Amino acid sequence: MSSLPNSGEFLGHPKGLFLLFGTEMWERFGYYGMRAILVLYLVAITQDGGFGWSNADALSLYGTFTMAVYLTPLFGGWLADNVLGQRKAIIIGGILMAAGHFIMGVPHAAVAGMEENVFYLGLALLCIGNGLFKPNISTMVGDLYQEGDKRRDGAFTIFYMGINLGGALGPLAAGGVAALFNWQAGFIVAGIGMVISVIMQLVLSKKYLGDIGVVPAAKLSAAQSSTGKKEPLTNVEKDRIKVIFTMSVFSIIFWMGFEQAGGLMNIFANDYTNRMLMGFEVPASWFQSLNSIFIIIFAPLVAMIWLKLDKREPNSPVKFAIALVFLALGFLTMMLALITEGSGEGTMQISMMWLVLFYLFHTLGELCLSPIGLSMVSKLAPLRLASLLMGIWFLCTAIANKIAGLVGSFIGEGHEAVNNAMGIFIGLGATALLSATAMYLLSDKLVDWMHGAEGQHEPHTQEHILAEELEVAAIKQ
Incomplete structure (x- = not known):
């Protein structure tokens, strides 16, 4: 000890x-x-x-x-x-x-x-x-x-x-x-x-x-290790593992879109955004700070909203669906930017405010989804499989990051990049909306498979919920 x-x-x-x-x-x-x-x-x-x-x-x-x-x-x-x-x-x-x-x-x-x-x-x-x-x-x-x-x-x-x-x-x-x-x-x-x-x-x-x-x-735990025989998984445990796998797969869709931030959107900020502000050119890299800044600002507000909703607070699968809607809204913002300010030229420059809105929507989505991940695995995983299933969650996040890089790479160069970017934004936005719909339709079944674990033994206080919202950092690490 x-x-x-x-x-x-x-x-x-x-x-x-x-x-x-x-x-x-x-x-x-x-x-x-x-x-x-x-x-x-x-x-x-x-x-x-x-x-x-x-x-x-x-x-x-x-x-x-x-x-x-x-x-x-x-x-x-x-x-x-x-x-x-x-x-x-x-x-x-x-x-x-x-x-x-x-x-x-x-x-x-x-x-x-x-x-x-x-x-x-x-x-x-x-x-x-x-x-x-x-x-x-x-x-x-x-x-x-x-x-x-x-x-x-x-x-x-x-x-x-x-x-x-x-x-x-x-x-x-x-x-x-x-x-x-x-x-x-x-x-x-x-x-x-x-x-x-x-x-x-x-x-x-x-x-x-x-x-x-x-x-x-x-x-430290060697003295407490069990020497008994391994018990087979119960039907309740099998159902809960189904929930973990299902939501882990859906998380790939979210992170695939969200992780465009450091890659595709970094290039978009550098090449296709008017970054002049009062005679000063804002470095493209500075937009990477927006997500963390928005988390600090909005995590307490999201926590207060969940607290106010009390018994009407959405269950975890519905929060996943809401997160995917926010993800789609972020890409819709960029589609509107290209439609309203795009010239079809490779030299196009959009307003910085479109990027600010993009990161705001994606951060709100992150605050609806990310705190659920680790909490979900810890609540639902059988103790003897907890580390393995946590590894599955992170494996899906790793897969999402690789797919994000591959999707972003289709932007191409120069003249064609603007048109390709529109295609990427449409594809990611549509995928997010379809996934949100599917998750919402599955939500009742997933809650049934949790067998009462949803919301069990969790103090419903503003401090506790705020801690959960800020656990986005546990994923981002």
């Missing part, structure tokens, strides 16, 4: 919470700062310090990279649980990610002839480091509190606010520096954020976290 030193409290919570808050905030600052400029760097012409790749090649790589971001935690979580312990995994992962950022920041002139090989090395280190870091930091938050401590929901609310604060600041800082100096400088800024995260853990964790996360979880 982990013990926590009496290091005092801040704002009614253990000070260790704010150490984890800062550690995760700076890691997300680095990751989202790097992600905001990644595709733009790949498509930038070599004279501007980029690789000069086609949109299709850049978006395909982006899809592969973000897919790996969701796959590697499956292995990193196992290593932490069985070999390293959470704290070592976080520190090793953080060091690898910092190295990845800095390697991507090496000037091309310093590695002439090997630029792409060095770049791939940086990405590989980011993927491996993310796998060690990502699945472990959030679980340590819960370990700060004894079972039944009512402060736990509030702690996760604070923690997830930190994640979104990092997600908002990273693109602004890395994107701003990249626009002012060069792409490599932007990656270095991301690396600096990751270094701050690692230093905080190395210097402060012993004082504020005690031995939490030091011993691998498998060793």
Whole structure:
């Protein structure tokens, strides 16, 4: 059993919470700062310090990279649980990610002839480091509190606010520096954020976290492991697993559209959006901050709406359907932008407000869907299959990211890109609406298959619901 030193409290919570808050905030600052400029760097012409790749090649790589971001935690979580312990995994992962950022920041002139090989090395280190870091930091938050401590929901609310604060600041800082100096400088800024995260853990964790996360979880639970025979799945468990699989598959549709943000929409912001504001050209990468900013603003409002609805609050499958409608509205917004402001020319420039509306609708959709995912698996999965089924959820998210890159890659180049973008927006919007309809029609059956698990044993307070809305960060990590 982990013990926590009496290091005092801040704002009614253990000070260790704010150490984890800062550690995760700076890691997300680095990751989202790097992600905001990644595709733009790949498509930038070599004279501007980029690789000069086609949109299709850049978006395909982006899809592969973000897919790996969701796959590697499956292995990193196992290593932490069985070999390293959470704290070592976080520190090793953080060091690898910092190295990845800095390697991507090496000037091309310093590695002439090997630029792409060095770049791939940086990405590989980011993927491996993310796998060690990502699945472990959030679980340590819960370990700060004894079972039944009512402060736990509030702690996760604070923690997830930190994640979104990092997600908002990273693109602004890395994107701003990249626009002012060069792409490599932007990656270095991301690396600096990751270094701050690692230093905080190395210097402060012993004082504020005690031995939490030091011993691998498998060793801690070995004494409590069951030696009995495995029981076959009951009919109730089989039905609940059906729900998990069904909603996981539908989540692919949502994330396939939502994850156009860092790829296709990044290129659209850069090439086809009028970004002049009072004589200042807004960096395309800055639009990547909108999602996190909107989460911070609207998560409390969504929580209040669910609280006001009380018994009329939609069930989880209906919330999934609502999320898919918001996804479709985002693409409808871009279709209207092309219709009202499009000239059919490759040089078309739409207003920035269309992009702001696009990200607003998609964030509202995220707030309806993302909190359900982890909660759904934890409520419905048989205990002996919980990790496997959680892995299925993340596997579907990984698949969605790869498909998102492939879909976005159809935008093409120059003149044809505008027409192709309209086709992509129509296709994704229509798919989202059809999926929303199907999910709504299935909702009653899915609730029946949950066998009473929907809403069971959950405190219906504003603080609890706000914590759920902010758990979008648990997916985004």
